[in-house]
Amino acid sequence: MTLVQFATESTPLSTCDNAAPPVHHRRCIRLICLTTTYFIAVIALLSPRSFTVHDVHVSSSIRQDVDQSNAPQRMSLMQPSPEFYLPALNPKEMLGSSEKKQQQQGLRWGILGLGRIAHDFTSALLVSGCNVTAVASTSLARSKEFARHFSIPTYYTTYEALASDPNVDIVYIATTNNNHKNPTLLMLRNNKNVLVEKPTTVTYEDAVIMYREARERGLFLMTNHWTRFFPLIQYLRRTFLTTPYSNNNNNYDPERRFLKQQTNEHNLGKVMAMKGDFSFVTPLSPSDRFLNHSLGGGVTLDIGCYLIELALLAAYDHHNTTSLHHEMKKKVAAATANNIHPDGIEATGHGIMFNGVEFPVDVESSFSLRWGGGNYGVWNGECPSNDETECDTISIGGEGTKTLKHNNNADLEHKFSMIASFQASFRRPSTFEVEYVFEHGRIVIAGPGNCPSEMRIYEYEQYGPLKRETVVLFPLPSIKNELVKRYGTPFYPRAEGFVYVIDAIEKCMAEKGVPGSGSTSRGEEEQWVMDEGCLEMPENTMEEQLVTVEVTENVLKEMGYFD
Ligand SMILES: NC(=O)C1=CN([C@@H]2O[C@H](COP(=O)(O)OP(=O)(O)OC[C@H]3O[C@@H](n4cnc5c(N)ncnc54)[C@H](OP(=O)(O)O)[C@@H]3O)[C@@H](O)[C@H]2O)C=CC1
Numbered sequence: 001m002t003l004v005q006f007a008t009e010s011t012p013l014s015t016c017d018n019a020a021p022p023v024h025h026r027r028c029i030r031l032i033c034l035t036t037t038y039f040i041a042v043i044a045l046l047s048p049r050s051f052t053v054h055d056v057h058v059s060s061s062i063r064q065d066v067d068q069s070n071a072p073q074r075m076s077l078m079q080p081s082p083e084f085y086l087p088a089l090n091p092k093e094m095l096g097s098s099e100k101k102q103q104q105q106g107l108r109w110g111i112l113g114l115g116r117i118a119h120d121f122t123s124a125l126l127v128s129g130c131n132v133t134a135v136a137s138t139s140l141a142r143s144k145e146f147a148r149h150f151s152i153p154t155y156y157t158t159y160e161a162l163a164s165d166p167n168v169d170i171v172y173i174a175t176t177n178n179n180h181k182n183p184t185l186l187m188l189r190n191n192k193n194v195l196v197e198k199p200t201t202v203t204y205e206d207a208v209i210m211y212r213e214a215r216e217r218g219l220f221l222m223t224n225h226w227t228r229f230f231p232l233i234q235y236l237r238r239t240f241l242t243t244p245y246s247n248n249n250n251n252y253d254p255e256r257r258f259l260k261q262q263t264n265e266h267n268l269g270k271v272m273a274m275k276g277d278f279s280f281v282t283p284l285s286p287s288d289r290f291l292n293h294s295l296g297g298g299v300t301l302d303i304g305c306y307l308i309e310l311a312l313l314a315a316y317d318h319h320n321t322t323s324l325h326h327e328m329k330k331k332v333a334a335a336t337a338n339n340i341h342p343d344g345i346e347a348t349g350h351g352i353m354f355n356g357v358e359f360p361v362d363v364e365s366s367f368s369l370r371w372g373g374g375n376y377g378v379w380n381g382e383c384p385s386n387d388e389t390e391c392d393t394i395s396i397g398g399e400g401t402k403t404l405k406h407n408n409n410a411d412l413e414h415k416f417s418m419i420a421s422f423q424a425s426f427r428r429p430s431t432f433e434v435e436y437v438f439e440h441g442r443i444v445i446a447g448p449g450n451c452p453s454e455m456r457i458y459e460y461e462q463y464g465p466l467k468r469e470t471v472v473l474f475p476l477p478s479i480k481n482e483l484v485k486r487y488g489t490p491f492y493p494r495a496e497g498f499v500y501v502i503d504a505i506e507k508c509m510a511e512k513g514v515p516g517s518g519s520t521s522r523g524e525e526e527q528w529v530m531d532e533g534c535l536e537m538p539e540n541t542m543e544e545q546l547v548t549v550e551v552t553e554n555v556l557k558e559m560g561y562f563d
C-alpha cells in the first residue's frame with residue numbers, strides 16, 4: 001500500500017498593487033488572507049521533502065513503514081499546469097494576522113443568523129485574518145453577545161439594518177433551511193453579495209428566484225457547498241472524475257469551466273457507481289431545526305444533500321469534458337448536453353414518534369440516483385472481433401434487454417452511466433465515507449466525506465485481486481487549536497475547512513472585482529454588465545448549485561416530504 005501526502009506550501013498573494021486590473025481600478029483590494037497553494041504534484045517533483053511517500057502493509061490495520069526496496073513503485077505524477085494548483089490559506093500566516101494586516105482588508109463580511117454554524121464560520125473567517133464588520137440576528141441578546149464574543153464592531157437586531165450597512169460587501173447567511181430565500185433577496189436588493197448556507201433552499205422554485213435576482217443585479221450569490229473547495233475534492237475531480245479525452249495540454253479552457261484531466265498512473269477508467277452513508281445521532285428535540293418540518297428539517301436536506309452534491313460532481317465533470325471532446329472532434333456536442341440530471345430517482349424515508357411527539361421529517365432516508373438508459377448501460381468492453389461491423393450491435397443481456405451499439409454511436413459511448421445508492425440518518429452513527437466505483441478500481445473517501453482529508457485508491461487486477469492500495473492525504477489547515485483557543489470549540493466538525501471556500505471567494509473578488517461595489521461597471525441603458533467582477537466560482541457554478549436543489553427536491557418528492 002502506498003501513502004501519499006500532499007504537503008502545504010505557502011505563497012503570499014497580493015492582488016492589489018498600483019497597476020490594478022483595468023476593469024477594477026476603482027477599487028484597490030489587498031487580499032489579507034494570504035494564500036497557500038497545494039502544489040499537488042509539481043511540489044512532489046520540485047520539492048521532494050514536502051512530498052512523502054510511505055509504503056505500508058496492505059493487510060495491516062496500522063500503517064507500518066516497510067523496506068522501500070520491496071515496496072510498490074512510488075506514485076509518479078505529471079507536473080500539472082497552473083490551473084491545477086489548489087488554493088488554501090496559509091495557516092502560519094493566518095496565525096500571525098496582525099493589526100497591520102487588518103488594515104489591508106479584503107472583503108467586509110456581514111453575518112446574518114447568529115446560531116451554531118455562524119459561530120464556526122465566523123471563527124474561521126477571523127482566524128484567517130478576514131474582516132467581519134457587522135452581524136445581525138432577530139434576537140438582541142444573540143446579536144450583542146455574538147459581536148462581543150468575536151469583537152465585531154457593529155451588531156443589528158434586524159436583517160434590514162444589516163442590508164443598509166454601507167460597510168458590508170458580502171453577507172454570509174446562516175439561518176434555518178426554510179429561511180434562506182428571503183434574507184438572500186433582501187441582501188441582493190440592497191446591493192450586497194451573498195454566501196448562503198446549504199441547502200440553497202427547500203424548493204427549486206425558490207432557488208431559481210434567488211439566482212435570477214443575483215444574475216439580474218450582477219451580484220455574487222453562492223451556496224456554501226464548502227466540500228467542493230477542499231483540495232481532496234479538487235484533486236478527485238481533476239484526476240478521476242473528468243473523462244480521459246483531454247490530456248493535450250492545449251485543451252484547458254477556463255471560460256468553459258472545463259476541468260482538464262490530470263494524467264495519473266491509476267488507470268481506474270470511468271466512474272460507474274457510488275455508495276455513501278452520512279448518518280449521525282441527533283438529539284430528539286421538536287424545536288431544533290433538524291427535526292422541525294417548518295424550519296426545513298429532515299436528514300436529506302441537512303446532510304443527504306452532500307451526497308447528492310458528490311454524485312453530481314461526477315456527472316458534471318463528465319459532461320464538461322465530453323462535450324469539449326465532441327467539439328474538438330467536430331462532432332455535435334448534443335450527446336451529453338444537459339446530461340447532469342439523473343435519468344432516474346428513487347427514494348424512501350420515514351419520520352419518528354418519540355415520547356408521544358411526532359417528528360414528521362425524514363429521520364431515515366435512502367435514495368438512489370441513476371444516470372444512463374433504463375434497461376441498458378454503456379458497453380465499455382473491447383470489440384470482440386477485428387471486424388468493426390460486428391461491434392455495431394452487441395447484445396449485453398438476456399431476453400428483454402436492449403441491444404446496444406458499441407461503435408459508431410457517440411451518443412451511447414459518451415453517455416454518462418452511473419448508479420448511486422445513498423443513506424442518511426439522524427438516529428445512528430456511520431463512517432461518513434463515500435465510495436466511487438470505477439471500471440478498474442474504487443476510491444473511498446474517508447469520513448467525514450463532506451469535509452474530507454483522506455482517500456484510498458484501490459486498483460484491481462482483472463477478475464478481482466487487489467493490485468495496489470494508495471492512501472492520499474490532504475492535511476487540513478492547522479488552525480484548529482488557534483480557532484478553539486480564541487473562540488471556543490466549534491459546534492460542527494472541521495470548522496477549519498471553511499478556510500478553503502473563504503480563500504477562494506476572497507481571491508476571486510480581489511482578482512475580478514467586488515460586484516456592486518463600483519469596482520465593476522454598468523453598461524449603457526442601465527443594463528447590468530454581466531460577467532463583470534466575481535460573479536461565479538468555477539468550483540461551484542450556479543448551474544451546478546441549481547441542479548443540486550432540483551435533484552434534492554425530486555428526492556424529497558419521491559419520499560413524500562411535501563405531502
Ligand atoms: N456548511 C456546513 O458545514 C453547515 C451548514 N449548516 C447550515 O447552516 C444553517 C443554520 O444551521 P445552524 O447554525 O445549525 O442553525 P441554528 O439552529 O443554530 O439557527 C441558526 C439561526 O437560524 C435562526 N433560527 C433558528 N431557529 C429558528 C426558529 N425556530 N425560527 C426562526 N429562526 C430561527 C436564528 O437566526 P437569528 O439569530 O437571526 O435569530 C438562528 O440563529 C442551516 O441551513 C444548515 O443547513 C449547518 C451546519 C453545518
Ligand SMILES: O=C1OC[C@@H](O)[C@H](O)[C@H]1O
Nearest residue numbers: 198280302303450492493
Ligand atoms: O452541513 C452540515 O454538516 C455537518 C452536520 O453535522 C450538520 O448537521 C449539517 O448541517
